[in-house]
Amino acid sequence: MEHGQLRKKEGTLQFHDGKASRIMPVERIKELHIFGEVDISKKCLELLGQKGIIVHWYGYYGRYVGSYHPRERSSSGTMTLLQSRFYEDLSLRTAISHAIIDTSYRQMLRLLKEQAHLLRPRRLLEFERTFQLEQGSPPELFLQEAALRQRYYRLLDDLFQTTPLRFEKRTRRPPENEVNALMSFANTMLYQLVLSELMTSKLDPGIGYLHATNDRQYSLQLDLAELFKPYLVDGFIFKLIQRKTIQKDDFEWDGTACYLNAFGRKKFLHLWREQFKQTVYHEHQKRYVPYRELIRLEIYGLQQHLHGAPYRPLSGFDWP
Amino acid sequence: MEHGQLRKKEGTLQFHDGKASRIMPVERIKELHIFGEVDISKKCLELLGQKGIIVHWYGYYGRYVGSYHPRERSSSGTMTLLQSRFYEDLSLRTAISHAIIDTSYRQMLRLLKEQAHLLRPRRLLEFERTFQLEQGSPPELFLQEAALRQRYYRLLDDLFQTTPLRFEKRTRRPPENEVNALMSFANTMLYQLVLSELMTSKLDPGIGYLHATNDRQYSLQLDLAELFKPYLVDGFIFKLIQRKTIQKDDFEWDGTACYLNAFGRKKFLHLWREQFKQTVYHEHQKRYVPYRELIRLEIYGLQQHLHGAPYRPLSGFDWP
Numbered sequence: 001m002e003h004g005q006l007r008k009k010e011g012t013l014q015f016h017d018g019k020a021s022r023i024m025p026v027e028r029i030k031e032l033h034i035f036g037e038v039d040i041s042k043k044c045l046e047l048l049g050q051k052g053i054i055v056h057w058y059g060y061y062g063r064y065v066g067s068y069h070p071r072e073r074s075s076s077g078t079m080t081l082l083q084s085r086f087y088e089d090l091s092l093r094t095a096i097s098h099a100i101i102d103t104s105y106r107q108m109l110r111l112l113k114e115q116a117h118l119l120r121p122r123r124l125l126e127f128e129r130t131f132q133l134e135q136g137s138p139p140e141l142f143l144q145e146a147a148l149r150q151r152y153y154r155l156l157d158d159l160f161q162t163t164p165l166r167f168e169k170r171t172r173r174p175p176e177n178e179v180n181a182l183m184s185f186a187n188t189m190l191y192q193l194v195l196s197e198l199m200t201s202k203l204d205p206g207i208g209y210l211h212a213t214n215d216r217q218y219s220l221q222l223d224l225a226e227l228f229k230p231y232l233v234d235g236f237i238f239k240l241i242q243r244k245t246i247q248k249d250d251f252e253w254d255g256t257a258c259y260l261n262a263f264g265r266k267k268f269l270h271l272w273r274e275q276f277k278q279t280v281y282h283e284h285q286k287r288y289v290p291y292r293e294l295i296r297l298e299i300y301g302l303q304q305h306l307h308g309a310p311y312r313p314l315s316g317f318d319w320p
Numbered sequence: 321m322e323h324g325q326l327r328k329k330e331g332t333l334q335f336h337d338g339k340a341s342r343i344m345p346v347e348r349i350k351e352l353h354i355f356g357e358v359d360i361s362k363k364c365l366e367l368l369g370q371k372g373i374i375v376h377w378y379g380y381y382g383r384y385v386g387s388y389h390p391r392e393r394s395s396s397g398t399m400t401l402l403q404s405r406f407y408e409d410l411s412l413r414t415a416i417s418h419a420i421i422d423t424s425y426r427q428m429l430r431l432l433k434e435q436a437h438l439l440r441p442r443r444l445l446e447f448e449r450t451f452q453l454e455q456g457s458p459p460e461l462f463l464q465e466a467a468l469r470q471r472y473y474r475l476l477d478d479l480f481q482t483t484p485l486r487f488e489k490r491t492r493r494p495p496e497n498e499v500n501a502l503m504s505f506a507n508t509m510l511y512q513l514v515l516s517e518l519m520t521s522k523l524d525p526g527i528g529y530l531h532a533t534n535d536r537q538y539s540l541q542l543d544l545a546e547l548f549k550p551y552l553v554d555g556f557i558f559k560l561i562q563r564k565t566i567q568k569d570d571f572e573w574d575g576t577a578c579y580l581n582a583f584g585r586k587k588f589l590h591l592w593r594e595q596f597k598q599t600v601y602h603e604h605q606k607r608y609v610p611y612r613e614l615i616r617l618e619i620y621g622l623q624q625h626l627h628g629a630p631y632r633p634l635s636g637f638d639w640p
Contacts, residue, residue: 005359034362039325041359042385045377049386057365065362066369070386077526077533084404202535204524206397213397215522 003036008043029053031200054200067199076202082306083207090137096302096311097141097210098133100226101148103313105131107230108152110319115238118162119155127155142210156234163241165248174257179241181251181258182268186233187225189272194228194295195221201299224298227313232291236275245271284316323356328363346371351516353378355585374519376512384508389519396522402626403527403540410457416622416631417461417530418453420546421468423633425451427550428472430639435558438482439475447475462530476554483561485568494577499561501571501578502588506553507545509592514548514615515541521619544618547633552611556595565591604636 004017013024015038026047032055034040040055048055049070057065086092109131112124130151133144153170160167160179167179175181195218198205208219210226240246250264260268279288282297289297298313305311324337333344335358346367352375354360360375368375369390377385406412429451432444450471453464473490480487480499487499495501515538518525528539530546560566570584580588599608602617609617618633625631 037362039359039361042354042357042377046379046385049377057362057369065366066388066390068386068388076535077524077528077539078535080400080524080526081404081407081533084401085408087401088405204395204397204400206395206400208397213401215396215398219397 003038005039005041006044007041008047011047013044013047026051026053031056033058033196056196056199079202079303079306080204080207083204086306087207087209087213093138093209094136094141096223096305097138099311099313100210100223101133101141101145104145104226104230105133105148107227107314108148108234111230111235111238112152112155112159114235115159119158123155123158127151138210138212142212145210156238159238160241163238164244165241174254175259176256177258178246178248178251179237181260182237182240182246183233185260185265185268186237186272187229189269190225190228190233191221193276193292194224197295197299198224201296202303203299224295224302227298228295231319232275236272240268240271278320280317280320282317289317323358325359325361326364327361328367331367333364333367346373349373350520351376353512355589372520374516376516384512387515387519395524399522399623399626400524400527403524406626407527407529407533413458413529414455414461416543416625417458419631419633420530420543421453421461421465424465424546424550425453425468427547427634428468428554431550431555431558432472432475432479434555435479439478443475443478447471458530458532462532465530476558479558480561483558484564485561494574495579496576497578498566498568498571499557501580502557502560502566503553505580505585505588506557506592507549509589510545510548510553511541513596513612514544517615517619518544521616522623523619544615544622547618548615551639552595556592560588560591598640600637600640602637609637 004015007014007016009021009023012026013029015022015024029051031053032048034055035058045055045068048068052070054070055068057067086096109128112119112127116124131148133141136144153167157167157169165178168177170183171177171180172184175184195205198218198221203220205218205220207213208221208223211217211219211222213219237246246264246268250260250267251258252261253259276292277290279290280294281287282289282294285297294314294317297316301309301313301315302311322335322337324335327334327336329343332346333349335342335344349371351373352368354375354377365375365388368388372390374390375388377387379385406416429448432439432447436444451468453461456464473487477487477489485498488497490503491497491500492504495504515525518538518541523540525538525540527533528541528543531537531539531542533539557566566580566584566588570580570587571578572581573579596612597610599610600614601607602609602614605617614634614637617636621629621633621635622631
């Protein structure tokens with residue numbers, strides 16, 4: 001987040017913020033994420049290139065701007081071929097889509113049960129009982145997922161009836177009330193985070209499984225975000241509103257369209273970054289892992305699946 | 321080649337070399353190649369990101385260091401799936417590899433025949449007669465291509481016996497004489513040009529056909545460069561040396577390694593850019609097309625082939 005200059009100094013990196021210099025040992029860096037106004041010299045990029053370090057730049061709202069890739073590339077042709085093979089094989093593609101919807105459902109249910117005291121027990125039981133993911137082609141699965149999401153939103157509306165702001169129904173382009181505005185903004189931030197991690201991985205963000213591959217979007221980004229939405233977006237914004245951390249005056253209106261205003265955005269981004277610094281104990285990793293790194297672990301999990309391992313999204317840890 | 325700072329200024333780019341500033345209209349830039357010691361600010365990279373401009377950095381000897389890629393994707397998931405399908409299908413992959421080698425051979429022959437008066441007629445006839453591309457898997461085709469290239473280099477050596485500088489044999493990492501230094505530098509520049517065009521196309525540079533897809537390099541960049549090397553690299557440097565435009569004192573030595581020196585590099589890059597501004601009449605396009613655009617047309621040709629059209633590299637025009 002700091003402003004300053006990044007230079008090469010005696011074979012390593014030196015960051016100068018206008019007042020003092022700090023040595024950044026290049027051997028311990030895997031990648032650089034630049035949020036502040038940082039000048040970077042060519043000598044410095046040459047050094048980063050030699051060490052195979054990727055640099056990502058982000059704009060003011062943390063929006064991903066672009067990346068510097070050293071000669072060595074991050075995405076891999078071999079992995080792209082594997083990704084394509086799993087896409088073309090209907091049973092392999094169906095299995096991945098199935099696992100994503102199933103995990104997504106479990107995450108929705110987890111969030112609803114956590115707030116069960118605010119819900120009518122019968123509605124929750126009904127949500128749980130009527131979910132039965134049937135076999136089908138990926139487009140059919142996609143329709144089932146849409147139906148599941150409809151029913152989930154109805155329960156979210158029940159939840160938000162207990163908070164100062166209402167959800168009503170999901171509205172997009174534009175969001176038509178505060179909760180929808182917050183949900184849209186948080187979704188965008190989640191997509192960017194997933195995309196940043198995908199950009200430094202060997203996977204091609206363009207080839208998705210549940211979200212059909214097309215020319216307009218990074219489908220794999222949407223697939224992976226699906227897993228994290230219930231906890232990191234829906235649950236997060238529910239708490240923000242329930243605790244009145246974000247309130248009516250953090251929003252502005254443009255006709256019927258509702259958005260976070262500049263102050264609301266700043267507050268949200270601070271809380272959003274705080275959320276991603278939180279850690280969770282990971283059984284497979286045998287250590288506390290920041291939420292942000294969970295996304296990378298999901299990417300590794302999918303890569304391993306392409307190499308033959310079973311696909312078990314969000315396994316090995318439990319949200320607190 | 322210059323040293324200085326690149327900044328964003330009133331919505332466009334400003335280059336400051338320590339003495340004076342120069343405006344670089346961002347609308348007219350497609351990509352930046354940075355050879356000098358240039359500092360670049362984040363605001364500047366953000367602007368380049370918005371405009372979809374790629375930046376390439378080169379080291380002191382013109383060695384490619386790395387690239388900045390803006391967020392907006394050009395590659396398309398659908399196209400990547402098609403590319404993979406053609407890679408996985410052995411007969412489709414073989415057909416592309418075959419067409420590349422065949423075109424490359426024709427281009428070599430064209431260059432040699434153009435200078436036939438400098439060659440022993442028997443050697444040229446032999447080169448032409450012994451070429452018989454046999455059917456085989458892509459790795460076998462790759463070996464045949466290597467053998468063809470060996471024989472071609474022997475004739476190139478004959479050609480360079482008539483110029484002030486000798487070719488002898490192809491040496492790389494490091495190049496061991498002036499002609500090899502020039503060839504390596506020109507190849508690097510051609511690869512970057514092809515990569516830049518691929519980066520703004522729908523194709524994934526990582527999936528090549530003649531050059532097997534692997535994790536280390538952009539194989540498709542190598543495939544396409546193959547078509548252009550005889551004319552745009554070999555023929556070009558032959559003329560530079562024959563006409564004494566580039567001479568012995570444009571090089572410097574580091575042990576047994578030979579490189580263009582700063583002055584030679586500057587001269588070369590000027591001539592290289594001039595070459596790419598030249599135009600050629602294109603039958604299919606019914607207009608004069610700059611050499612640079614020919615690379616893009618090849619990319620379109622390959623894309624159309626993936627959509628079902630026959631693959632005919634470098635068709636529709638003749639080098640002057």
